[in-house]
Amino acid sequence: xxxxxxxxxxxxxxxxxxxxxxxxxxxxxxxxxxxxxxxxxxxxxxxxxxxxxxxxxxxxxxxxxxxxxxxxxxxxxxxxxxxxxxxxxxxxxxxxxxxxxxxxxxxxxxxxxxxxxxxxxxxxxxxxxx
Amino acid sequence: xxxxxxxxxxxxxxxxxxxxxxxxxxxxxxxxxxxxxxxxxxxxxxxxxxxxxxxxxxxxxxxxxxxxxxxxxxxxxxxxxxxxxxxxxxxxxxxxxxxxxxxxxxxxxxxxxxxxxxxxxxxxxxxxxxxx
Numbered sequence: 001x002x003x004x005x006x007x008x009x010x011x012x013x014x015x016x017x018x019x020x021x022x023x024x025x026x027x028x029x030x031x032x033x034x035x036x037x038x039x040x041x042x043x044x045x046x047x048x049x050x051x052x053x054x055x056x057x058x059x060x061x062x063x064x065x066x067x068x069x070x071x072x073x074x075x076x077x078x079x080x081x082x083x084x085x086x087x088x089x090x091x092x093x094x095x096x097x098x099x100x101x102x103x104x105x106x107x108x109x110x111x112x113x114x115x116x117x118x119x120x121x122x123x124x125x126x127x128x129x130x
Numbered sequence: 131x132x133x134x135x136x137x138x139x140x141x142x143x144x145x146x147x148x149x150x151x152x153x154x155x156x157x158x159x160x161x162x163x164x165x166x167x168x169x170x171x172x173x174x175x176x177x178x179x180x181x182x183x184x185x186x187x188x189x190x191x192x193x194x195x196x197x198x199x200x201x202x203x204x205x206x207x208x209x210x211x212x213x214x215x216x217x218x219x220x221x222x223x224x225x226x227x228x229x230x231x232x233x234x235x236x237x238x239x240x241x242x243x244x245x246x247x248x249x250x251x252x253x254x255x256x257x258x259x260x261x262x
Contacts, residue, residue: 044159044176045152060156066178067158074177098257099249102195104212106177111257120262129262 039085041128042095043107050095057090078106082113092119092128134162134173137219141171144226169233171196171222173215180215182222184229186238194245196221198252202244203228209252 038056040047051058059081066074085092092114098121101108111128119128138148141164149170150163161174165187172183172193183193197213200206200221222229232241 043181044154044157044174045161048154048159062156063154063158066156078177098253098260099246100193100195101253101256102176102179102181102197102212103210103252103256105179105181107179108256111260115257115260121257121260122262 037088038091038093040093040095041107041110043100043102043105047095050093054093056093057085075106075109078110079113082110086114086117094121094126094128097125134215134219137173137222138162138164140223141166146171166230168230181213182215182218184233186233186242191242194249198245198248199229199232200225201248201252202232202241208255209248210255 038054040051040054040056040058042050047058050056059078061069061074061077069077096107098111101111114128118130120130121127122129142148144166146164146166148162149165151161153160157175157177159175159177161172163170163172165171167187169187170185172185174181174183182196184196184199185191185193195213196218198209200213200217201209203225231237
């Protein structure tokens with residue numbers, strides 16, 4: 001029963017957040033500096049430091065919820081975050097340059113997803129651009 | 131909470147001390163940084179992906195994936211394979227003396243250059259043709 005409630009809650013989160021710019025649902029938050037329109041991607045702790053410095057958006061899920069999710073659910077939530085970022089037309093800042101991306105990491109998966117959507121790395125290596 | 135205590139004990143018994151640590155409220159992310167005054171090791175987790183990085187004791191220097199140090203020492207050609215935290219820990223325990231050699235004053239500049247080259251080569255292998 002608990003599992004069903006959790007799954008329904010998770011589905012509601014995905015639906016409720018599809019068009020949200022600044023959301024807080026079931027404790028899953030997207031931290032937003034709406035004025036900047038910039039999202040930071042990278043490995044921890046670099047992406048947190050860069051986002052704090054420039055006041056940008058990051059993807060965040062509290063540890064307790066993250067740990068209860070399956071890898072497929074984790075990637076699903078991550079992918080939804082990226083889709084909303086694309087829809088908003090955010091600037092995409094790379095806190096971790098390509099030559100420091102770890103094989104097998106979520107960050108590698110995020111980059112591959114965005115490259116498949118047609119993004120390229122800017123000549124200074126700091127941004128993803130169309 | 132991470133399961134690195136055995137490795138941390140090994141490092142401490144080899145002259146390392148914990149100089150910085152942080153645990154995020156999100157994703158279970160953390161990092162723990164050790165130094166022996168010659169170089170630093172950082173254990174971290176990013177969205178459940180645990181890893182180890184290394185840099186010289188100069189805090190302005192770049193961090194390098196310990197997997198690249200392994201590739202350098204073992205002359206590995208395929209750089210796209212994921213390295214588990216257990217592999218990192220085993221490598222540290224087996225090769226700590228050789229790693230220290232790479233980061234001593236005499237060898238560091240050469241090591242840094244090779245790690246930069248390997249990082250670029252790995253990016254090419256992982257993401258061919260993605261530069262604008």
